[in-house]
Amino acid sequence: MNKHVSPRMNRRAFVIGTAAVGAGLAIGLDIPFGGPAIVRAADGSPEIGAWVVVRPDDTVVIRIARSEMGQGSLTGLAQLVAEELECDWSKVSTEYPTPGQSVARKRVWGDFSTGGSRGIRSSHDYVRKGGATARVMLIQAAAEAWKVPASECTAANSVITHTPSGKTTTYGKVAEAAAKLTPPADVKLKDPKDWKLIGKGVKRLDTADKTTGTMIYGIDVKLPGMLNAAIKDCPVFGGKLKSFDEAKVTGMKGVKKVVKVGDTAVAVVADTWWHAKTALEALPIVWDEGDNAKVSSESIAKWLAEGLDNAQPAYVGNKNGDAKAAIAGAAKKIEAIYSYPYQNHATMEPMNATAVYTADKCEVWCGTQNGEAVFAAVLEASGLPAEKCDVYKVMPGGGFGRRGQTDYVRQAVTIAKEMPGTPIKLLWSREEDMAHGRYHPITQCKMTGAFDADNNLVALHYRLSGQSILFSLRPEALQNGMDPAAFQGVAQSGEAAFGYSVPNLLVEHAMRNPHVPPGFWRGVNVNHNAIYMECFMDELAQAAGQDPLEFRRKLMGNHPKHLAVLNAVAEKIGWSTPAPQGVYRGIAQVMGYGSYVAGAAEISVSDGNKIKVHRIVASTDPGYVVNPAQVERQIAGSFVYGLSALFYGGCTVKDGKIEQTNFDTYNSMRINEMPKVESVMVPSGGFWGGVGEPTIGVAAPAVLNAYFAATGKRIRSVPLRDQNITFA
Amino acid sequence: MANLTINEKTFTLDVEPDTPLLWAIRENAGLTGTKYGCGIAQCGACTVHIDGVATRSCGVSVSEAVGKKITTIEGLASASSLHKVQEAWIAQDVPQCGYCQSGMIMAVAALLTEKPKPTDADIDEAITNICRCGTFQQVREAIHTIASA
Numbered sequence: 018m019n020k021h022v023s024p025r026m027n028r029r030a031f032v033i034g035t036a037a038v039g040a041g042l043a044i045g046l047d048i049p050f051g052g053p054a055i056v057r058a059a060d061g062s063p064e065i066g067a068w069v070v071v072r073p074d075d076t077v078v079i080r081i082a083r084s085e086m087g088q089g090s091l092t093g094l095a096q097l098v099a100e101e102l103e104c105d106w107s108k109v110s111t112e113y114p115t116p117g118q119s120v121a122r123k124r125v126w127g128d129f130s131t132g133g134s135r136g137i138r139s140s141h142d143y144v145r146k147g148g149a150t151a152r153v154m155l156i157q158a159a160a161e162a163w164k165v166p167a168s169e170c171t172a173a174n175s176v177i178t179h180t181p182s183g184k185t186t187t188y189g190k191v192a193e194a195a196a197k198l199t200p201p202a203d204v205k206l207k208d209p210k211d212w213k214l215i216g217k218g219v220k221r222l223d224t225a226d227k228t229t230g231t232m233i234y235g236i237d238v239k240l241p242g243m244l245n246a247a248i249k250d251c252p253v254f255g256g257k258l259k260s261f262d263e264a265k266v267t268g269m270k271g272v273k274k275v276v277k278v279g280d281t282a283v284a285v286v287a288d289t290w291w292h293a294k295t296a297l298e299a300l301p302i303v304w305d306e307g308d309n310a311k312v313s314s315e316s317i318a319k320w321l322a323e324g325l326d327n328a329q330p331a332y333v334g335n336k337n338g339d340a341k342a343a344i345a346g347a348a349k350k351i352e353a354i355y356s357y358p359y360q361n362h363a364t365m366e367p368m369n370a371t372a373v374y375t376a377d378k379c380e381v382w383c384g385t386q387n388g389e390a391v392f393a394a395v396l397e398a399s400g401l402p403a404e405k406c407d408v409y410k411v412m413p414g415g416g417f418g419r420r421g422q423t424d425y426v427r428q429a430v431t432i433a434k435e436m437p438g439t440p441i442k443l444l445w446s447r448e449e450d451m452a453h454g455r456y457h458p459i460t461q462c463k464m465t466g467a468f469d470a471d472n473n474l475v476a477l478h479y480r481l482s483g484q485s486i487l488f489s490l491r492p493e494a495l496q497n498g499m500d501p502a503a504f505q506g507v508a509q510s511g512e513a514a515f516g517y518s519v520p521n522l523l524v525e526h527a528m529r530n531p532h533v534p535p536g537f538w539r540g541v542n543v544n545h546n547a548i549y550m551e552c553f554m555d556e557l558a559q560a561a562g563q564d565p566l567e568f569r570r571k572l573m574g575n576h577p578k579h580l581a582v583l584n585a586v587a588e589k590i591g592w593s594t595p596a597p598q599g600v601y602r603g604i605a606q607v608m609g610y611g612s613y614v615a616g617a618a619e620i621s622v623s624d625g626n627k628i629k630v631h632r633i634v635a636s637t638d639p640g641y642v643v644n645p646a647q648v649e650r651q652i653a654g655s656f657v658y659g660l661s662a663l664f665y666g667g668c669t670v671k672d673g674k675i676e677q678t679n680f681d682t683y684n685s686m687r688i689n690e691m692p693k694v695e696s697v698m699v700p701s702g703g704f705w706g707g708v709g710e711p712t713i714g715v716a717a718p719a720v721l722n723a724y725f726a727a728t729g730k731r732i733r734s735v736p737l738r739d740q741n742i743t744f745a
Numbered sequence: 746m747a748n749l750t751i752n753e754k755t756f757t758l759d760v761e762p763d764t765p766l767l768w769a770i771r772e773n774a775g776l777t778g779t780k781y782g783c784g785i786a787q788c789g790a791c792t793v794h795i796d797g798v799a800t801r802s803c804g805v806s807v808s809e810a811v812g813k814k815i816t817t818i819e820g821l822a823s824a825s826s827l828h829k830v831q832e833a834w835i836a837q838d839v840p841q842c843g844y845c846q847s848g849m850i851m852a853v854a855a856l857l858t859e860k861p862k863p864t865d866a867d868i869d870e871a872i873t874n875i876c877r878c879g880t881f882q883q884v885r886e887a888i889h890t891i892a893s894a
Contacts (some may be wrong), residue, residue, distance in 0.1 A: 225835055231778065364842075680783045680785070686881075
């Protein structure tokens with residue numbers, strides 16, 4: 018039975034397991050792919066290279082470095098390895114190596130980071146080689162046993178056959194011998210046309226436990242003697258904890274300790290989380306909120322609006338010709354200002370981590386999108402060296418970018434340090450999660466388009482004002498101060514390239530960073546850039562008196578892959594034929610994360626403000642589709658996330674704090690509001706694009722453009738909740 | 746102390762009567778399949794059956810649940826086989842992250858008990874759980890598959 022092995026919660030088993038692996042590793046350390054010494058998994062089965070363990074019963078364990086968080090890449094990555102390994106897919110299971118093991122083995126499993134839709138596209142090559150290397154070694158071992166040339170042997174379905182004699186053996190029987198062989202220096206990967214497993218919509222490996230309540234998420238971790246912690250961080254970002262009156266809660270039921278966490282937060286540790294949370298609610302806390310308490314959504318909006326003024330400094334991200342001069346001399350020009358708000362990831366499972374600290378060891382269990390970043394955070398927060406720390410990844414209840422951050426892990430370790438030897442599970446309340454997100458960045462955009470006398474678009478000026486994620490989270494990635502990621506979807510080239518040719522183009526970013534911390538939120542900067550550009554593209558088409566699709570097509574002659582997905586959705590939704598009575602259409606396209614995507618929506622509007630979405634068609638060209646069933650789910654899910662943000666999302670700031678506190682004020686779409694998403698996959702091959710995020714970019718603009726078609730009214734700010742527009 | 750009947754077993758729990766049932770189930774009875782999502786009965790992740798009715802357990806106190814028959818996701822399957830909703834969820838690969846699915850499955854199981862062949866409108870009305878991954882399409886298809894079996 019296919020299954021993803023959850024890390025065991027029995028701490029003793031963990032210690033024994035890691036010690037056993039560690040002993041094997043000490044021998045094999047200098048030989049990256051195993052080498053003459055056998056490296057063994059915790060159960061004693063031999064590794065055939067770092068990615069594959071083969072057991073005597075022919076079952077295969079495939080190591081997965083990236084995190085599964087619902088997006089399905091655990092299964093997709095296993096397919097990539099298994100394709101080259103030629104193993105029996107029905108006998109495949111997976112396991113996560115720990116970041117500590119990876120570091121001890123010179124990062125043999127590469128990058129653990131799972132964001133930016135990179136899980137498959139940035140590791141497909143080396144994980145396939147991991148599978149191919151193991152296959153070559155297994156065949157070699159069989160050939161040596163038979164004393165025949167390896168070239169006369171083939172492998173399929175975990176069975177090795179010596180073709181001339183017809184002799185067969187299985188992977189499990191030769192695994193021990195294979196593990197002793199020197200891995201081949203290089204292996205040849207299959208031609209994509211020969212793939213048997215890649216491209217198949219095989220079932221996920223991690224479904225069964227999610228239907229019975231047995232899947233262990235971070236919130237479910239149990240360790241012997243464990244206590245539970247609830248936390249409050251200063252609700253004004255940048256503010257500090259001034260004081261708290263511990264005496265008021267120390268006698269409350271179950272309370273064990275009140276802990277100051279860094280300079281900004283306080284936690285209550287109790288026998289149960291409910292007791293900890295109840296006591297925390299009763300704890301008198303005084304905050305030093307600082308100057309940021311003066312900031313509001315209004316003050317942020319005013320500051321960003323000032324950045325739209327051409328006199329203010331801005332970074333140029335994409336440019337050709339002289340847009341300003343062309344606009345000044347144009348026969349006709351139009352201008353519009355759009356805005357996009359903060360958004361909280363609102364993962365279904367609030368942030369949490371479980372830590373146990375002693376002077377000799379610090380271990381953490383948590384859901385994370387980046388095991389290595391958590392590992393680094395554990396080292397820093399514990400003050401212990403790498404060999405005394407480790408991180409055990411469990412299933413996250415959603416990630417969407419939020420769990421790429423490590424703030425909650427640092428807090429858990431900080432609290433655990435106050436109670437050495439006692440495992441501490443820190444869980445944020447939903448309210449804490451809403452108040453301390455790493456929010457989708459806030460921006461505004463002024464766009465100016467200019468036409469010649471024949472209604473040809475001759476110039477476009479795209480001026481973005483607002484927040485930079487990299488400035489806050491990865492300042493080392495800034496380029497002379499500029500955030501290159503700010504131009505996702507409107508960039509000159511690369512994985513998020515602009516899909517239109519405009520003779521005079523100026524794309525720039527006036528960077529303004531309010532105090533609310535930004536983060537990578539599914540789709541990231543593609544979200545607002547696609548809304549701004551694709552809605553304005555409709556405005557330009559209308560100004561030119563042309564059909565929105567035809568207007569776009571004329572600008573896309575040099576962008577055939579962008580155009581192909583746009584054409585695919587236009588055909589599927591029937592753009593050339595009239596929509597049903599009372600139904601209106603909108604269309605949009607963008608490139609992000611190396612994939613070309615387009616979307617089209619059919620909606621009707623009643624009473625001028627009640628939207629019913631009847632149909633959504635979405636197309637993607639990610640180069641290769643590893644698992645079409647999962648890609649289909651990612652496309653549909655991205656629309657739920659994107660349209661939830663459009664209709665209901667939006668975090669506002671008052672007195673320096675986020676105003677939304679829970680799902681009653683930060684709602685999310687329900688099943689009755691969401692139509693079926695019709696996916697059109699048109700993988701053109703030759704490149705590897707991402708899947709989890711790109712299509713979210715076209716969700717909102719397709720619906721907004723349809724809303725204009727239905728009502729003649731342009732919506733230029735999000736969420737629709739604030740404009741009294743709802744689902745019907 | 747409170748006596749709760751969960752999955753046909755009696756649990757004697759050291760818990761205050763005003764504790765939300767959700768936390769008594771998770772922390773005192775140790776059944777962690779029922780999930781915390783919001784604590785204010787908005788998201789449905791904590792849905793259990795109380796006397797057969799799909800109920801958000803974060804909004805029910807322990808004292809209100811005493812004497813009632815409580816079923817959690819761990820008690821949905823029989824000793825010999827999974828519940829038909831669980832089987833359909835596996836067959837159609839419904840879950841993504843899966844965190845909301847315990848509550849989703851409990852809500853769907855209750856709907857199908859009440860209406861074995863629900864229409865889309867019935868589904869829209871009864872299933873109001875939040876799923877941030879966006880599995881609604883698979884949820885709807887799986888319900889119809891069960892209903893047509």
